Amino acid sequence: MIRGKVTIAEEICKGCELCITACPQESLGLSDKINLKGYRYAVLIQDNCTGCINCALVCPDAAITVYRQKKPVKGVGPQVQIAA
Amino acid sequence: MDLPPITNGFELVYQKPQTLTETPMHYCPGCGHGVVHRVLMEVIDEMGLQDRTIGVAPVGCSVFAYEYMNIDVQEAAHGRASAVATGIKRVLPDRVVFSYQGDGDLAAIGTAETIHTVNRGENILMLFINNGVYGMTGGQMAPTTLLGMKTTTSPYGRETSLAGYPLKITELLAQLPGSYYVTRQAAHTAAAVRKLKKAVQLSLQYQLLNKGTCFIEVVSNCPSGWKMTPTESNKWLEANMFPIYPLGDLKTPAQPMN
Amino acid sequence: MTNKVMPTLDKTEVRLMKGNEALAEAALRAGMQAYFGYPITPQSEVIEYLMAEQPKHKNCVVLQAESEVAAINMVFGASGAGARVMISSSGPGISLMQEGISYMASAQLPCLIVNVQRGGPGLGTIQPSQGDYFQATKGGGHGDYRLIVLAPGSVQEMADFVFEGFRLAEKYRTPALILTDGALGQMMEKVSLPPLGSLPYPDTPWATMGKKPGEKRHIITSLFMQPEEMEEVNMTLQKKYRLIEETEVRYEEFGVDDADVLLVAFGLVARICQKAMQQARARGLKVGLLRPITLFPFPEKRIAELSARVASVLTVEMNAGQMLEDVRLAVEGRCPVHFKGRMGGMIPSPDEVLEAIEAIAEKHNVELQR
Numbered sequence: 222m223i224r225g226k227v228t229i230a231e232e233i234c235k236g237c238e239l240c241i242t243a244c245p246q247e248s249l250g251l252s253d254k255i256n257l258k259g260y261r262y263a264v265l266i267q268d269n270c271t272g273c274i275n276c277a278l279v280c281p282d283a284a285i286t287v288y289r290q291k292k293p294v295k296g297v298g299p300q301v302q303i304a305a
Numbered sequence: 306m307d308l309p310p311i312t313n314g315f316e317l318v319y320q321k322p323q324t325l326t327e328t329p330m331h332y333c334p335g336c337g338h339g340v341v342h343r344v345l346m347e348v349i350d351e352m353g354l355q356d357r358t359i360g361v362a363p364v365g366c367s368v369f370a371y372e373y374m375n376i377d378v379q380e381a382a383h384g385r386a387s388a389v390a391t392g393i394k395r396v397l398p399d400r401v402v403f404s405y406q407g408d409g410d411l412a413a414i415g416t417a418e419t420i421h422t423v424n425r426g427e428n429i430l431m432l433f434i435n436n437g438v439y440g441m442t443g444g445q446m447a448p449t450t451l452l453g454m455k456t457t458t459s460p461y462g463r464e465t466s467l468a469g470y471p472l473k474i475t476e477l478l479a480q481l482p483g484s485y486y487v488t489r490q491a492a493h494t495a496a497a498v499r500k501l502k503k504a505v506q507l508s509l510q511y512q513l514l515n516k517g518t519c520f521i522e523v524v525s526n527c528p529s530g531w532k533m534t535p536t537e538s539n540k541w542l543e544a545n546m547f548p549i550y551p552l553g554d555l556k557t558p559a560q561p562m563n
Numbered sequence: 564m565t566n567k568v569m570p571t572l573d574k575t576e577v578r579l580m581k582g583n584e585a586l587a588e589a590a591l592r593a594g595m596q597a598y599f600g601y602p603i604t605p606q607s608e609v610i611e612y613l614m615a616e617q618p619k620h621k622n623c624v625v626l627q628a629e630s631e632v633a634a635i636n637m638v639f640g641a642s643g644a645g646a647r648v649m650i651s652s653s654g655p656g657i658s659l660m661q662e663g664i665s666y667m668a669s670a671q672l673p674c675l676i677v678n679v680q681r682g683g684p685g686l687g688t689i690q691p692s693q694g695d696y697f698q699a700t701k702g703g704g705h706g707d708y709r710l711i712v713l714a715p716g717s718v719q720e721m722a723d724f725v726f727e728g729f730r731l732a733e734k735y736r737t738p739a740l741i742l743t744d745g746a747l748g749q750m751m752e753k754v755s756l757p758p759l760g761s762l763p764y765p766d767t768p769w770a771t772m773g774k775k776p777g778e779k780r781h782i783i784t785s786l787f788m789q790p791e792e793m794e795e796v797n798m799t800l801q802k803k804y805r806l807i808e809e810t811e812v813r814y815e816e817f818g819v820d821d822a823d824v825l826l827v828a829f830g831l832v833a834r835i836c837q838k839a840m841q842q843a844r845a846r847g848l849k850v851g852l853l854r855p856i857t858l859f860p861f862p863e864k865r866i867a868e869l870s871a872r873v874a875s876v877l878t879v880e881m882n883a884g885q886m887l888e889d890v891r892l893a894v895e896g897r898c899p900v901h902f903k904g905r906m907g908g909m910i911p912s913p914d915e916v917l918e919a920i921e922a923i924a925e926k927h928n929v930e931l932q933r
C-alpha cells in the first residue's frame with residue numbers, strides 16, 4: 222500500500238468535516254481540542270493515509286498539505302529535495 | 306508561503322497554491338467559495354498567469370475575494386462585475402480577466418450586464434457560484450432558489466405564483482453566439498473539484514486564444530443559508546440542486562449548441 | 564478680474580462644429596483611451612461621432628453599452644486598469660450612473676463624465692436645462708463625495724474643458740463632470756483644436772494591470788468594512804475636496820468693478836446675461852456679471868467679496884433656483900439675492916433678464932428714497 226501523510230493547519234481549519242467525508246480510508250476525524258477560533262479541527266486518527274489528496278481537494282480553507290511515500294528508485298539515494 | 310516541512314522519505318503531492326494568500330478565509334465552515342477560489346488560483350499558478358490576471362470581485366459573500374487572491378483585483382458594484390471586467394479587458398486585451406459572482410449578483414440585479422457581456426462575446430471568464438440563496442445578507446431568496454425551498458424571504462417555500470421559477474441562466478447564456486464554452490460544475494467532492502479545475506484550465510486557455518466568453522457555473526452549497534451541516538448541505542445539493550441544475554458541459558467548441 | 568486658469572493649448576486647427584462633436588473630437592485629441600456610452604438625446608452625437616472617427620484612433624476603445632448602468636461600470640473597470648476614460652449622457656442617464664459615480668469617487672478613480680442636460684424631472688423633455696446642478700455639485704449618488712464640475716459656455720469651451728476635465732480628474736484621482744446643456748451640445752460654432760497628444764498621460768502606479776512580480780497586488784475597491792477605516796477614507800476624500808476648493812476655482816467676470824447689480828449665471832445662461840448686461844448698461848444701469856466656470860469648487864470667496872460692494876445679486880438659471888442656494892450661502896446676507904429662472908426646457912431671453920434687472924433697480928431706488 223502506498224503510504225501518505227497529511228498536515229492540517231489547525232488554526233485555519235473550521236472543522237467543517239468535508240475532508241472526513243471525502244477520505245476513502247477514514248483516516249481523518251475531529252480533534253478533542255479546539256483551536257483559537259473555537260473549532261474542533263481535523264486530525265489524522267488512523268495511520269492508514271494513502272496520500273490520495275481527496276481531503277485537500279475538498280478543503281474549503283486550503284488547510285491541508287499532502288505527502289506521499291516516494292517510490293524507491295534504483296541507484297539513487299534518499300531524496301530530500303522537494304520541488305515546490 | 307513557506308514550504309511545508311519536508312518529511313524524509315515522503316514527497317509533497319499537494320499544497321495550497323502560492324497565489325492564494327495566507328489570509329484565513331472569512332467564509333462559513335464548509336462553504337464552496339473557498340474551494341473555487343483555490344482551484345482558480347491553482348490554475349493561474351500552473352499556467353503562470355499571476356502577473357497578467359485581473360479579477361473582478363462581486364457583492365455578496367465573495368465580496369472579499371481579493372483578500373485571498375494574490376493578483377490585481379477590482380471590486381465591482383452589485384451585479385456589475387461583468388461590465389467592470391468588460392472595461393478592463395477592452396483596454397488591456399492581452400491580460401487575463403475573470404469575473405466572480407454569486408446567483409443574486411449575476412442572475413438578478415446583474416442580469417442585463419451578464420447577458421450582454423456574453424452576447425458581445427467578451428473575451429473573459431465568468432465564474433458563477435449558484436447556491437440558490439443570498440448568503441451575505443442572510444439567506445434570502447435568489448433567482449435560482451428552488452421551488453418549495455425555504456429562505457428568509459420565502460419562509461413558506463418558493464412558490465411560482467409569487468416568485469416565478471428558478472432561473473436557468475446558464476442554459477440561457479449557452480444559446481448566445483458570444484459564449485464559447487459554457488459548463489456547469491460543482492466543488493463538493495474530489496472528483497467534482499478535478500473536473501472544475503479542468504473547466505477553469507480550458508476557459509483560460511480559450512481566453513488566451515481570444516475565443517470569446519467562457520462561463521462556468523458552480524452549483525454550490527450554503528450550509529449557513531440552508532441551515533444544514535456542511536456534509537448535509539452537500540447531500541442536499543446532490544439530491545435537490547443537481548436535478549434542476551444538472552452538471553456537465555452546455556456548450557463546447559466541439560458541440561457549439563449542445 | 565478673471566480667474567480662468569487653464570493650461571495653454573497650442574491650437575492648430577479651426578473647425579465649425581456642433582458642441583457635442585467638438586467635445587468628442589477634443590476627447591480623441593486629448594488621447595482618450597476608452598469611451599463607453601448609451602444613446603440619449605440631446606447628446607447622442609458624442610457616441611455617433613466617436614464611432615465614426617474610431618478607426619482613425621486605434622488606441623481608443625469606443626463601445627456602446629447595454630445601459631448607462633453598464634456603461635459607468637465599464638468606465639470603472641477601464642479607469643481602474645489605468646486608462647483615460649470618458650462617458651457622456653443626459654440627465655436621465657446620469658441618474659442611472661450615480662451608483663457607479665459614487666463607487667468611483669470612493670475608489671478614487673479618475674474619469675470624465677459629460678452631462679448634456681435636458682429638461683426634467685422624469686423623462687422630461689429634450690430641450691436644454693440646468694436642472695441637474697444639484698445632482699452634479701452636491702454628489703448625486705450615495706455618500707459624502709463631490710465631483711469636479713466644469714460648466715462650458717460655448718462650443719469652444721465644450722472642447723477646451725475636455726482637456727481640463729481629464730487633467731483635473733487625473734490630478735486628483737476623482738471623477739470630473741462637464742455640466743453642459745442641449746443647446747450648447749446642438750449649436751454650431753467655430754472651434755480651435757489642439758493636435759493629438761496635447762495632454763500627457765499621468766503615471767498610474769495604483770492601476771490593476773497585472774501584479775508585477777515582487778510587488779504588492781493592486782486592489783481597486785470602495786469597500787472598507789471597518790468604520791475606522793471608512794472614516795479614514797472619508798477624511799482623505801474631504802481633504803482632497805478642500806484642496807480642490809483652494810486651488811481649482813475658475814470663474815469669469817464682466818463689468819463687476821462699478822456694478823450695483825451683480826448677475827451670477829453659468830453656462831449658456833451666462834451668455835444670455837452678457838447680452839442683458841449690455842442692454843442694461845445702455846440704459847445706464849450699472850450691471851456686472853460673474854460666471855462660475857467651476858461649479859464645484861464654487862467661487863464662493865469671490866462672490867462673498869463682490870456681495871459686500873454691490874447693492875444686490877441676481878442669479879439667473881434654467882432651473883427653479885439651484886445654484887441660487889450656493890450664491891446665498893456665499894453672500895451670507897450681505898445684500899439681497901434675487902432669482903430669475905426658466906424651467907423644463909425653456910431658455911430665458913435677454914429681455915426677460917433685463918426686465919428682472921430693471922425691477923431690482925427700481926425696488927432698490929425706492930428703498931434708497933425712503
